[in-house]
Amino acid sequence: MEERGVKEAMELNILYEDEEILVAEKPVGMESQSARSFEPDMVSEVKKHINRLSPKQGEPYVGVIHRLDKPVGGVMVYAKTKDAAESLSRQVSMHQMEKIYYAVVCGKPVENFGAYVDYLWKDGKNNCSKIVDKGIKGAKLAELSYQIVDERSIGNEVCSLAKIILKTGRHHQIRVQMAGHGTPLWGDQKYNPLFQKGYRSGNVALFAYSLTFTHPVTKKRMTFSVKPKGDIFETFLLPEMA
Template identity: 30%
Template structure:
């Protein structure tokens, strides 16, 4: 793959460059403005203005590489890279790792490790997160390596071809073995990070299917239609099936001897590639702590 995008204009009628970029290529206004300002858009090898009228057979080149800095300290951290190309990288994040630096966690985050990896491998990239996971949720995280890839993935996130699946181990057996939870999620405010189901909240849709049942729990596959904070944890708790290890939404259970974090793993991801549009599907297996939890539940 190239650090440039190339398109051939094949229309009988002339069209302003800006209109073609925005409405036919679906590039964001921000990307277009920056690229034209920095002379990263050329037609037939020549620098042009956005008002330039494209003619049949014109070749448009857009450079998507640019020098960028990020106020994140690079740190050497072992990363489980599931997929990588010039536009994207997908990491299988371990539990206990924060995705991006905060006041409470300024170091040791996935972003710190990624920036070190980019620099040490000679890649001129900053960390552009497309998806996020809670600190104690493990699994696949998608990161864009350039502005174009980030824009395209963010734009396509609502498409049917962009899907995120999770595996969760929940308390109790489910009344319905398969279903959809459509309940709004609301942040109560103040210093609490806890969310609740409330009519004032944002629309939140979760599809679930029970994969295995145990005497005291269930292994559930979850597909998110929306991506609210704590969505799976809130919705399953509302059904009476809080996750094992979830002290925030399943505080009535003492699971410390079984698992020391919520039993939630983002195991599968599918999305259209930002450059080619080809749907990429990726998977990663369950981590050892969730496997051990399942074994214990099977014994009981």
């Protein structure tokens, strides 16, 4: 069991690391933090990596700054000190951390670019969220902007590749808002009727492509990006990757 953990840590795709932070790619299908299971999660893998490079007594500190849904892969930053965690968390709350996603949606918005401003309510019992009126108790503001960068026919479906800038970080936000505005994500079994009840199969076509933030100590603005993974993305042209 010990050897397997070391091997997994070595396979972690680390984009940047110093004494304060660690930036890595979260694989599709892995939890962002510790889950109630024996499956690998990002926090455990980051801890294994730190222990492997610099073994010491005690468990290393790994601060969770933001999260990605289990079926969503992409760029994440973790803090290695409490001060770094506080700095990065402040950037998140003040909307100073820029998150760019790519998503494949079924259909096409009326406009090639735009913004969605909604209020979301999380149903913890059923692990889902929905768009509700502003006055509903527990409703939280959700904002994103999108740009359609490509369009293709997949089977009988017209699908679009959307570049999405997430301004707030709500539960299932992109999945809920895109579905609520008539263009649900490809492969989303929770919010896309085409993929519910086993009618079709596939992973959620959503990937955290880019993350920009200010380093907690050097104050340098840093950007990290990873090409979206998944067969469905290969159907489309990713302009920034050309």
